[in-house]
Amino acid sequence: MTLLNDAPMAAPAHALTDEQAALVDMVRDFARHELEPHAIEWDRTKHFPVDVIRGAGELGFGGIYVSEDVGGAGLTRADAALIFEELAKGDVTIAAYISIHNMVAWMIDTFGDGAQRERWVPRLASMEHLGSYCLTEPDAGSDAAALSTRAVRDGDEYVLTGVKQFISGAGSTDVYIVMARTGEPGPAGITAFIVPSDAAGLSFGANEVKMGWNAQPTRAVILDGVRVPAADRLGGEGQGFTMAMKALNGGRLNIAACSLGGAQWALDRAVQHIRTRRAFGKPLSEQQSLVFTIADMETELQAARLLLRSAAQSIDTGHPDVAAHCAMAKRFATDVAFTAANAALQLHGGYGYLAEYGIEKVVRDLRVHQILEGTNEIMKLIIGRSVLEKAS
Amino acid sequence: MRIIVLIKHVPDTWEERVLDPATGRLDRSASERVVDEITERALEAALALKDSDKSIEVVALTMGPGESTGAIKKALSMGADSGIHLVDDALAGADAMTTAATIAAALRDAGADLIIAGNESTDGRGGMLPAMLAEHLGLPALTFISDLVVEGGRVRGERATETATSVVSAALPAVVSITEGMPEPRFPSFKGIMGAKKKPVASHSLADLGLAADATPRAASVVLSCEPRPGRTGAEPIVDDGSAGQRLADYLAQQRLV
Ligand SMILES: Cc1cc2nc3c(=O)[nH]c(=O)nc-3n(C[C@H](O)[C@H](O)[C@H](O)COP(=O)(O)OP(=O)(O)OC[C@H]3O[C@@H](n4cnc5c(N)ncnc54)[C@H](O)[C@@H]3O)c2cc1C
Numbered sequence: 001m002t003l004l005n006d007a008p009m010a011a012p013a014h015a016l017t018d019e020q021a022a023l024v025d026m027v028r029d030f031a032r033h034e035l036e037p038h039a040i041e042w043d044r045t046k047h048f049p050v051d052v053i054r055g056a057g058e059l060g061f062g063g064i065y066v067s068e069d070v071g072g073a074g075l076t077r078a079d080a081a082l083i084f085e086e087l088a089k090g091d092v093t094i095a096a097y098i099s100i101h102n103m104v105a106w107m108i109d110t111f112g113d114g115a116q117r118e119r120w121v122p123r124l125a126s127m128e129h130l131g132s133y134c135l136t137e138p139d140a141g142s143d144a145a146a147l148s149t150r151a152v153r154d155g156d157e158y159v160l161t162g163v164k165q166f167i168s169g170a171g172s173t174d175v176y177i178v179m180a181r182t183g184e185p186g187p188a189g190i191t192a193f194i195v196p197s198d199a200a201g202l203s204f205g206a207n208e209v210k211m212g213w214n215a216q217p218t219r220a221v222i223l224d225g226v227r228v229p230a231a232d233r234l235g236g237e238g239q240g241f242t243m244a245m246k247a248l249n250g251g252r253l254n255i256a257a258c259s260l261g262g263a264q265w266a267l268d269r270a271v272q273h274i275r276t277r278r279a280f281g282k283p284l285s286e287q288q289s290l291v292f293t294i295a296d297m298e299t300e301l302q303a304a305r306l307l308l309r310s311a312a313q314s315i316d317t318g319h320p321d322v323a324a325h326c327a328m329a330k331r332f333a334t335d336v337a338f339t340a341a342n343a344a345l346q347l348h349g350g351y352g353y354l355a356e357y358g359i360e361k362v363v364r365d366l367r368v369h370q371i372l373e374g375t376n377e378i379m380k381l382i383i384g385r386s387v388l389e390k391a392s
Numbered sequence: 393m394r395i396i397v398l399i400k401h402v403p404d405t406w407e408e409r410v411l412d413p414a415t416g417r418l419d420r421s422a423s424e425r426v427v428d429e430i431t432e433r434a435l436e437a438a439l440a441l442k443d444s445d446k447s448i449e450v451v452a453l454t455m456g457p458g459e460s461t462g463a464i465k466k467a468l469s470m471g472a473d474s475g476i477h478l479v480d481d482a483l484a485g486a487d488a489m490t491t492a493a494t495i496a497a498a499l500r501d502a503g504a505d506l507i508i509a510g511n512e513s514t515d516g517r518g519g520m521l522p523a524m525l526a527e528h529l530g531l532p533a534l535t536f537i538s539d540l541v542v543e544g545g546r547v548r549g550e551r552a553t554e555t556a557t558s559v560v561s562a563a564l565p566a567v568v569s570i571t572e573g574m575p576e577p578r579f580p581s582f583k584g585i586m587g588a589k590k591k592p593v594a595s596h597s598l599a600d601l602g603l604a605a606d607a608t609p610r611a612a613s614v615v616l617s618c619e620p621r622p623g624r625t626g627a628e629p630i631v632d633d634g635s636a637g638q639r640l641a642d643y644l645a646q647q648r649l650v
Contacts, residue, residue: 019586022466022469023582023585026582029579058581059579060581060582060583073581073582
């Protein structure tokens with residue numbers, strides 16, 4: 001149920017194909033049956049439902065835009081945007097984890113050599129193995145190119161030492177892509193490595209206690225002299241940062257889509273609520289100021305949806321401004337979605353604040369989308385700089 | 393082995409279903425259409441057999457208007473190998489007799505070793521079709537089956553009644569109708585959805601089936617009239633002026649409900 005039709009306004013540019021409509025139907029069914037009934041409980045008990053996630057893997061969720069020859073579904077980013085929006089209506093946190101997993105699978109599929117693709121990707125695509133993406137460090141977040149984890153070449157191996165902070169899925173996942181410094185300061189000295197969870201010297205910090213995203217663990221990843229065979233270096237030395245940023249373009253769209261799905265779910269709930277809840281002798285939906293709130297929520301979510309789908313097309317078609325397009329979609333969608341979810345909470349009154357209604361969970365979950373995969377301030381840096389560069 | 397599954401496109405059970413008072417027929421535009429839940433389980437039963445024996449071919453057959461290809465597409469995306477669509481304007485409003493005769497005509501030379509249907513559809517709920525079909529085809533019918541096994545050229549299943557569970561079996565080919573006691577259908581995979589378009593779907597009109605439109609059994613039952621269910625009456629709304637609790641309790645006590 002949506003206030004207006006789910007299909008975006010700007011057909012034919014954004015009209016869904018028959019296949020896309022079928023993909024959305026399938027994801028809706030999956031989210032309604034497998035995620036939504038459990039989402040509140042998983043949040044409360046901080047349960048990471050690995051079994052359910054593996055079940056999603058059998059349907060193709062582990063390699064949505066991974067090539068078919070290594071077990072991926074071979075779909076487009078436009079498809080992925082639809083899939084993540086729908087999935088997040090069941091559980092924002094699980095959808096967001098699946099997005100991060102897809103970034104990892106896609107990186108190895110795209111930048112790996114033949115042997116790496118065959119060795120790692122099929123089991124990531126099926127989600128027999130789960131992935132984590134390790135860029136952030138305690139002293140390098142927004143300024144990720146300042147990371148200090150070192151990888152020192154030693155014969156046929158590299159020795160990795162350092163700490164990665166805020167790593168989603170860490171401790172429960174199987175494959176870690178670690179960005180580490182092999183050379184000079186700055187982005188050009190960074191290299192990516194594939195590290196399995198059982199590597200000697202790899203350990204994990206405590207599961208962070210956090211505001212939302214409780215159904216997936218967030219831990220520090222500690223690398224204490226972890227020996228990684230040179231065969232597990234992803235791409236060449238010094239290429240790690242560029243690869244990590246390319247992966248984030250897609251990640252940002254998925255996160256934007258997850259925000260959109262969560263907010264749409266909250267909006268749908270709020271509409272139901274104010275139509276049935278009566279005060280001052282009539283349904284709340286007859287209070288004009290609340291009608292205006294609904295109008296703002298719907299308008300901004302539709303605008304975000306258009307921006308998102310258009311940025312997804314930019315990745316699919318290799319648009320030169322793709323990084324700025326993805327940053328705009330991420331910044332705008334995560335901001336308006338958080339505002340809309342918060343408004344949905346307000347429209348629910350006291351009930352919105354109760355865990356049972358699921359709204360406060362969506363608000364808490366969406367809040368972090370304004371921070372991770374590049375804060376929204378960093379998105380503005382990317383967008384603003386790309387505009388200014390054009391002028392110079 | 394070739395399994396043909398009968399599937400049906402029906403209005404979503406969870407939405408309001410509407411009859412057109414002028415024709416007495418279902419208003420197909422009133423609600424979203426989905427694959428009937430029980431026939432999805434029938435398909436799941438066939439696909440589960442295929443999971444353990446890849447040589448099994450699963451065909452999804454539906455009779456319905458043009459838009460029913462949606463049901464076939466869903467079946468193909470879940471894993472059926474091909475589809476058969478029986479579609480003809482002259483079939484609009486077909487009753488169970490006509491439907492059974494038409495489907496039987498399509499199945500007669502289709503080479504099915506096993507035909508699986510739902511025990512009833514969630515819209516019509518006649519529950520007659522599988523038995524009628526078996527009669528037309530001269531095949532054994534195992535109806536209302538849960539727990540289906542195919543082994544050594546025979547099909548076996550359990551049939552629960554109010555007092556006992558019978559184990560019934562028949563030599564193939566046979567017609568089986570399954571109940572909602574069978575396992576839930578699988579979700580289609582992304583690959584299944586993207587691959588569905590490439591799978592063959594045959595479309596047959598009455599003429600293709602050798603049933604000339606005017607010679608088809610005319611509807612043996614005709615809906616003469618239908619009216620919407622009257623709204624609820626007899627309820628006495630209680631507006632809470634502070635005494636609602638008391639009045640509700642009095643009412644329940646008066647009706648000997650507490
Ligand atoms: C739940 C959770 C999960 C995460 N998962 C992962 C993961 O899986 N992998 C991973 O690598 N990382 C992950 N992160 C890390 C996340 O990407 C970082 O937290 C984020 O990039 C911000 O870095 P920081 O926390 O160090 O903040 P800082 O960089 O210290 O920023 C603090 C504030 O200053 C602002 N700021 C910084 N620089 C500028 C500037 N130049 N101009 C204007 N404003 C600026 C920021 O926008 C922010 O508001 C996760 C974080 C969280 C909370």
